Amino acid sequence: MSTSSRLVACVVAVAVVAAAGAPSAPAQSRPLVVGSSATYPPFAYENPQKQIVGFDVDIIKAIAAKTGVQVRIVNTPFVGIFASLNNGDIDLIVSGVTINERRKQSYDFTAPYFEARQLIAVPAGSAVTTLQGLNGKKVAVVTGSTADDIASRAFGKTSGNIRRFDTTPLIISELLSGGVDAAIGDNGVIAYRVQEHKGLKTVNDPALAKDYFGIAVKKGNTALRDTLNKGLAAIIADGTYAKLYRTWFKAEPPVLPTQ
Amino acid sequence: MDAEILWFGWFRADIIQEYGALFWSGLRMTVGVTVVCILQGTLLGLVIGLARLATARNAVANAACRFLLRWPATVYISFFRGTPLFVQILLMHFAVVPLFLNPADGWLISGDLARDLRQDYGALITGIVSLTLNSAAYISEIFRAGIQSIDRGQMEAARSLGLSHARAMYHVVLPQAFRRMLPPLGNNAIALLKDSSLVSAVGLAELAYAARTVAGAYSRYWEPYLTISVMYWLLTLGLAWGVRHLEARYGRGDSR
Numbered sequence: 001m002s003t004s005s006r007l008v009a010c011v012v013a014v015a016v017v018a019a020a021g022a023p024s025a026p027a028q029s030r031p032l033v034v035g036s037s038a039t040y041p042p043f044a045y046e047n048p049q050k051q052i053v054g055f056d057v058d059i060i061k062a063i064a065a066k067t068g069v070q071v072r073i074v075n076t077p078f079v080g081i082f083a084s085l086n087n088g089d090i091d092l093i094v095s096g097v098t099i100n101e102r103r104k105q106s107y108d109f110t111a112p113y114f115e116a117r118q119l120i121a122v123p124a125g126s127a128v129t130t131l132q133g134l135n136g137k138k139v140a141v142v143t144g145s146t147a148d149d150i151a152s153r154a155f156g157k158t159s160g161n162i163r164r165f166d167t168t169p170l171i172i173s174e175l176l177s178g179g180v181d182a183a184i185g186d187n188g189v190i191a192y193r194v195q196e197h198k199g200l201k202t203v204n205d206p207a208l209a210k211d212y213f214g215i216a217v218k219k220g221n222t223a224l225r226d227t228l229n230k231g232l233a234a235i236i237a238d239g240t241y242a243k244l245y246r247t248w249f250k251a252e253p254p255v256l257p258t259q
Numbered sequence: 260m261d262a263e264i265l266w267f268g269w270f271r272a273d274i275i276q277e278y279g280a281l282f283w284s285g286l287r288m289t290v291g292v293t294v295v296c297i298l299q300g301t302l303l304g305l306v307i308g309l310a311r312l313a314t315a316r317n318a319v320a321n322a323a324c325r326f327l328l329r330w331p332a333t334v335y336i337s338f339f340r341g342t343p344l345f346v347q348i349l350l351m352h353f354a355v356v357p358l359f360l361n362p363a364d365g366w367l368i369s370g371d372l373a374r375d376l377r378q379d380y381g382a383l384i385t386g387i388v389s390l391t392l393n394s395a396a397y398i399s400e401i402f403r404a405g406i407q408s409i410d411r412g413q414m415e416a417a418r419s420l421g422l423s424h425a426r427a428m429y430h431v432v433l434p435q436a437f438r439r440m441l442p443p444l445g446n447n448a449i450a451l452l453k454d455s456s457l458v459s460a461v462g463l464a465e466l467a468y469a470a471r472t473v474a475g476a477y478s479r480y481w482e483p484y485l486t487i488s489v490m491y492w493l494l495t496l497g498l499a500w501g502v503r504h505l506e507a508r509y510g511r512g513d514s515r
Contacts, residue, residue: 079471082478106478138378140462144475152476158280163382163462164472173353174462178362178374179381 031070032224034060035090037078039167042192042248043096043114046075055188055248056094059113060215062240063231079143079166082107085218092217092224096186098146099214107219110228112212113241115254118147119190120203121175121183128182130205137181138163140171146211147184168193175200186211188249212257233258271482278473278483285469286490292383292465293452293494296390300451301444303391304398307332309428311403332399339396345457347393352385352461360384382463386455394451401443405436438509445502449495456491466490 036044036056044054052073064071076084076095084090085107098116099109122128128137131154139155141147143164151162163180165171171183172193182203183190194200215232217224235241236256245253264273275282310332313324339347359367360381362374376384409432417427456467470483 079475080480083474083480103478143471144478148472148475157472157476158278158284160284160464164468164475165462166460170353170461174381177353177357177377177381179377179462181378 031072032064032091033089034071034073035076035081035084035093036073036095037081037167038075039078039169040096040189042188044094055114055244056096058244058248059232059235059241060092060094062235062244063228066234066240067227067231069227077166078145082216085216088218091221092215092228094215096189096213097216098186098211100146100149100211103216107216108221108225109214109216110225111232111258112214112256113232114188114213115256116146116211116213117187117204118150118184118208118211119187120205121172121185121190121194121200122181122203123175124199124201126181126201126203128203130203131184131208134182137161138179140165140174140180140183142166142168142171142185145185147186150208151184172197172200269481270485271477271479274473274477274479275482275486278469278476281464281469281472282466282486282490285464285466285487288383288463288465289452289455289491290494292386292390292455292458292463293448295387296394296451296455297448299387299391300394300398300447303395305402307335307395307399308402308406311336311399312406336396336399339393340400344389344393344454345460348385348389348457348461351389352382356381356385356388382458382461385461386458386463386465389458390451390455393454394447397447397450398444401440401447402436404443405440406432408439409435441502441506441509445499445506448502449498452494452498453491 036052036054038044038046038052038054040054040056042054043056044052047053052075057073060071060073074090076090076093078095081090081093081095081097082103085093096114096116097103097109099112103109120128120131120134128134131150135155138161139151140163141151143166148162148164152159155161163171163174165174168185168189171180171185174180175183176197176199187204191202194202215225215228217228232241242253245251262273263271264276266272310328313328315321315324356377357365359365360373360377361369362371362377363369365373368376406428413431413435414424414427417431418424422430455465459465459468459471462468466487470487473483474480
């Protein structure tokens with residue numbers, strides 16, 4: 001590298017650092033970038049026209065319409081989705097993200113927009129009825145998901161019986177091909193997948209706690225969080241939320257906590 | 260929650276410690292898979308490389324060589340070098356292996372044995388088969404290049420002394436070719452070691468899997484990925500050192 005090009009590189013590096021350090025106001029000049037992992041029907045998935053659609057997508061679009069912000073949905077693999085938020089590649093995550101204490105330490109969440117439970121998928125002939133019934137059996141989960149958390153706590157985080165995959169379709173494939181005895185995931189997605197495949201059934205262990213999905217923003221970005229909360233409250237109040245819920249889940253929406 | 264252990268003020272060593280067992284078994288898995296696949300890939304690569312070079316003087320035998328050996332070998336090499344290894348792994352795990360090994364209707368094994376095999380060794384089978392098949396394609400080309408780089412006079416001289424083609428190949432050509440093949444074989448071994456990380460996508464609990472698990476659980480990326488980077492780096496340094504050692508030992512004949 002010549003001296004002059006080294007100088008140029010230095011200047012560029014300094015400019016990049018300066019730009020990154022500058023306060024990023026929630027300016028309306030550019031649309032907010034929404035990260036969503038589109039392998040998660042019915043929350044977010046790619047339709048045959050390559051558009052990302054689903055409940056999550058409709059919710060954030062409705063919120064955006066109410067609050068007058070522009071959004072752009074970017075398909076972001078779930079494994080790296082929080083890193084993308086930290087890097088500033090995306091401004092918020094709407095991707096069936098469960099609100100939990102550990103995540104709340106690192107990110108800010110809006111009020112819940114979906115009530116989730118963990119559901120177990122097993123072969124139709126399986127005798128398993130509870131999570132504990134899976135002890136000693138092979139279980140597939142999505143890496144870093146709530147199910148991963150639950151299985152890690154129940155069977156040991158370094159247990160070889162937990163098989164981690166990148167996406168929900170992969171854990172269902174693994175279950176279908178006999179590689180595992182069960183797959184655990186969020187109710188909405190697991191129920192959707194199981195109805196697609198004869199030979200599978202779902203097991204609902206009532207002992208598994210209720211969870212809530214929230215929209216995640218960077219820690220400290222309270223301005224954006226408050227805007228989103230206002231929009232969410234508004235679409236719940238005017239019935240848009242209930243309409244979307246019925247469309248995607250064919251059921252009546254539960255009453256969500258506002259905190 | 261365990262106490263935080265901070266190194267240099269930012270590196271959360273406690274989460275690596277917490278998942279220590281996974282990193283340790285992952286390291287052994289990475290090394291094991293790499294060693295097995297290097298050995299199998301070299302054997303299979305030699306066979307395919309020789310098949311690619313097969314000729315015969317007799318017209319009928321030569322035609323047989325072309326359609327039964329050279330052609331299949333060429334197609335094989337072209338496919339495995341021309342498609343991404345990651346795609347080959349997913350194809351193997353979710354499509355090819357279930358054909359042969361399926362509790363319901365496996366072509367090779369079915370029933371409970373298939374279920375047990377798939378559950379206990381499914382990802383390992385996929386990993387070893389995919390990496391062996393893939394590296395054999397590259398290694399066969401290294402063999403071919405090595406053999407073709409030896410002057411034809413060597414083979415002719417050996418044949419004129421009455422050695423059969425096979426014996427001439429084994430005693431005269433291959434030993435000389437092996438010396439020239441060592442550096443590319445070493446590079447290939449290092450590439451294989453690094454490529455083994457791709458098998459984590461189908462749930463093989465090797466080093467990259469351990470890092471993904473930790474990254475998924477904590478949403479922290481520096482600690483797990485830096486840890487396995489250092490481990491991979493040390494492994495490749497060790498491999499490179501081993502190859503240099505072999506070169507010094509077997510390359511002696513050249514430096515007269």
